[in-house]
Amino acid sequence: MLYLAYKNLISKPLNTFLSILLLMLSISLATFVLQMKDQLNQHLEKNTKPFDMVIGAKGSPLQLILSSILHIDNPTGNISLNEALKIGKNPMVKEMIPVSYGDNYKGYRILGTPDKYLNQYGATLREGKLYKKPFEVVVGSYVAEKNNLQLGSSFTSTHGLAENGLETHTTKPFMVTGILNPTASILDHLIITNLKSIWEVHEHEHEHTPHEEYHEKEREITSLLVKFRNPIGALQMSRYINEKTTMQAALPKFEIERLMKFLGVGFQTINSIAIIILLVAGLSIFINLIKTVRERKQELALLRTYGANIFQLVKLVFLEAIFLSMLGFILGWFLGRISTWFFSIYSENAYGYHFVFGLPNNKELFILALVILTTFIAAILASTSLYKLNVSKILANV
Amino acid sequence: MIRTHALQFTYQDVENQTLYFPDIDLSAKEDLLILGASGVGKTTFIHLLAGLLPPKGGKIFIDDTFLNKLTRKQLDYFRGQHIGLIFQRAYFIRSLSVLENLTLREKLSKKKSDPQRKEELIQQLGLSNLQNKRIHQLSEGQQQRLSIALGVVHSPKVILADEPTSNLDDVNCEKVISLLKKEARICKSNLVIITHDQRVKSHFNNHIIL
Numbered sequence: 136m137l138y139l140a141y142k143n144l145i146s147k148p149l150n151t152f153l154s155i156l157l158l159m160l161s162i163s164l165a166t167f168v169l170q171m172k173d174q175l176n177q178h179l180e181k182n183t184k185p186f187d188m189v190i191g192a193k194g195s196p197l198q199l200i201l202s203s204i205l206h207i208d209n210p211t212g213n214i215s216l217n218e219a220l221k222i223g224k225n226p227m228v229k230e231m232i233p234v235s236y237g238d239n240y241k242g243y244r245i246l247g248t249p250d251k252y253l254n255q256y257g258a259t260l261r262e263g264k265l266y267k268k269p270f271e272v273v274v275g276s277y278v279a280e281k282n283n284l285q286l287g288s289s290f291t292s293t294h295g296l297a298e299n300g301l302e303t304h305t306t307k308p309f310m311v312t313g314i315l316n317p318t319a320s321i322l323d324h325l326i327i328t329n330l331k332s333i334w335e336v337h338e339h340e341h342e343h344t345p346h347e348e349y350h351e352k353e354r355e356i357t358s359l360l361v362k363f364r365n366p367i368g369a370l371q372m373s374r375y376i377n378e379k380t381t382m383q384a385a386l387p388k389f390e391i392e393r394l395m396k397f398l399g400v401g402f403q404t405i406n407s408i409a410i411i412i413l414l415v416a417g418l419s420i421f422i423n424l425i426k427t428v429r430e431r432k433q434e435l436a437l438l439r440t441y442g443a444n445i446f447q448l449v450k451l452v453f454l455e456a457i458f459l460s461m462l463g464f465i466l467g468w469f470l471g472r473i474s475t476w477f478f479s480i481y482s483e484n485a486y487g488y489h490f491v492f493g494l495p496n497n498k499e500l501f502i503l504a505l506v507i508l509t510t511f512i513a514a515i516l517a518s519t520s521l522y523k524l525n526v527s528k529i530l531a532n533v
Numbered sequence: 534m535i536r537t538h539a540l541q542f543t544y545q546d547v548e549n550q551t552l553y554f555p556d557i558d559l560s561a562k563e564d565l566l567i568l569g570a571s572g573v574g575k576t577t578f579i580h581l582l583a584g585l586l587p588p589k590g591g592k593i594f595i596d597d598t599f600l601n602k603l604t605r606k607q608l609d610y611f612r613g614q615h616i617g618l619i620f621q622r623a624y625f626i627r628s629l630s631v632l633e634n635l636t637l638r639e640k641l642s643k644k645k646s647d648p649q650r651k652e653e654l655i656q657q658l659g660l661s662n663l664q665n666k667r668i669h670q671l672s673e674g675q676q677q678r679l680s681i682a683l684g685v686v687h688s689p690k691v692i693l694a695d696e697p698t699s700n701l702d703d704v705n706c707e708k709v710i711s712l713l714k715k716e717a718r719i720c721k722s723n724l725v726i727i728t729h730d731q732r733v734k735s736h737f738n739n740h741i742i743l
Contacts, residue, residue, distance in 0.1 A: 139628070440616075442614065
């Protein structure tokens, strides 16, 4: 019976192909969107988890999070280090890490921060040692690999955060003293140095360009990353900072949730499209089955004269349907994964997002269940006509 | 062995016309030719014997099995094992090859697979070099021979042939009849042929007219 079902399907390659193609498209679209959403969520969560709050210059809180933690947006501005540290002197604060940035090397950000920043992501050195003096840097694994940076390599930074910036700091080259192990976090895409390096790069420039924004005597940083002893602290303190100071405090968890809510609409739309295609695919399988039953009425009647009972014919229809849908699902799933993978390559270059090729997850199994259910409904509807099959009449009809 | 008693059948869709069939009583290996003009219910009679239609009244026994008493599923099973049907127009599973059609028929009879029987049959019918071909690649004569093979491959107790010769020329008609008779002897089965084809008449001693 299985063999017959298979043979029947390949004897009508066009119909079979169409059904499978439709199903494949919808499955790949749905799994792709699910994967993107899940992995984006994971990525954001993983990278923002170490910090409960970010203190930076006033502006959009989302921008502050995106720039200071995820390193994809421009900073909102600078804040005074002293002022920031003052706020940090609060018993609720467990740890605070100042970060300062403004330069890049071939599009990879150079981040000035104490080395305890690295601990937040559990990073370990693959080779070399941590930076001690200004202009010593530790590079993330991805940066090192892409730019072929080794211990002792030196490079000059470009002002600004965009690649191909016009203004190159020619005078002070950075030197690589350490390379990190991959952490699958944003760290892989960063170049880390101490705060002093960043300050010195720009102070040096000031001699030539006295009207730069960094002209104040006071040390400035871009933002302060804060970790609290308990999460309530973050809420209280952020309210205080936002109301009483010239700085702003943003809570990554809250902002990311907001971001996902914005993106959620997009994901929802694509998901709806996928579901509609899935329905069309189900309908196509159903029509295919009905057509098969109609066209092969004589063959099915013949099988009855061969001694096949109605149940066996129903089984035949089900086998064909299940075969179609499983093949569609499996192909679609792979296509979804492959597109995720391609997107990952693209996004790794553009945003430092890394996607992981994973086994089917619960949501995908849910889609599988949905597909099987659709198939069963289609097969049940198609096989009702089997019960009405008048064998005698069909075969007597000469 | 086939025995019928006071068999009648009513068409549900055509003005409740009721057909009455003569009783037949065939002992083992006995052949029967049923002659009749078209429209007198020849095919209906065959389908009643094959259990494809439920009779309105009367009894059918095949080899001491009382067909009326079987459930639909039992009837399917019985038909698969013991009855071989040959139609005027040959029907096949088009997606399968010649040999696969035969294997399918054999499988559905729930009898043990007998590759030797299939091979002999294919050889006798001159289909040896066609056994892996698809049906549409066969000529009409070859298709007719294959349909005979499909009717007898599982060695049924009863071979029922419905107008097996009406589309054939004289030469092929002779061939088909002798083939059917030969196969019936090999399978030790009853051969029942219904036809309006007068050419067949001379080959059988035992005939009734509907």
